[in-house]
Amino acid sequence: MRAAVVVFPGSNCDRDLAVAFEQAGADVTMVWHKDSELPQGVDIVGIPGGFSYGDYLRCGAIAANSPICKSVAAHAARGGYVMGVCNGFQVLTETGLLPGALLRNAGLKYICRTVGLKVQTASSDFTNGYAVGDVIDIPIAHHDGNYFADAETIAALKGEDRIAFTYTDNPNGAMADIAGILSENRRVLGMMPHPERAADAGHGGTDGVALFRALAGALATA
């Protein structure tokens, strides 16, 4: 598995994401937001958490229009894998690679704690290391994680089995308790919780490891 992790000014989970990919066996390259090309042969692009461009205008809006994001969109259009965590999820909705938007948390507070996530689908190369209905403990750390989409989009996500994870106890007001969703081709994942922060015994939890292992398994020969 060859992975690239995008670094924007203000990204702060880029190294954590890179380490999680590496521990799953990936060869990881960091790419800068001003780069216009991804490295040759990349299987998966990670869009990390943080505060890209200081969250100016809207979270993820300026990052979504950066030079590297054009290449990320082209990579996804070719059937490449993309994973956006937290601010990375916001970037993916702003680019249109995933539907909907992330609004300010309903309770207005920034929330940083470990939450329970229910696995809603095992039918993706991100989630097939879990079983449907598994509850995993993954940290969240966000101010704008309140997933919003129109009723038709929510119905389509449900109907097409594209909701990857839901919160067991909705912390932020997200519609349908949505914590993470998949693209139509199931190769783009966006999620607010941080699996890369539950990927080593030293983190206090390892429930995120199965996600990175599943990816490595799927992309081992790619």
Place this chain on the structure above:
Amino acid sequence: MKARVHVMLKNGVLDPQGEAVRHALGAMGFDGVQAVRQGKVIELDLADGATQADVEQMCEKLLANTVIESYTVEIA
């Protein structure tokens, strides 16, 4: 020339910040504030010849997220 863009959350999209402002106003004794919606104003200084359509393109592509926001453009 100058353009002023108003960006607001669409009707039906919960605005928790507006709601918090409404509560604060009520707590301060301003009775009868039934709803508060908070948005942003973006002022653009443009080269002569820019059109309303140009600014609308800017709104569609960057200044507003039309999934959740609506915008209006005033050319001054």
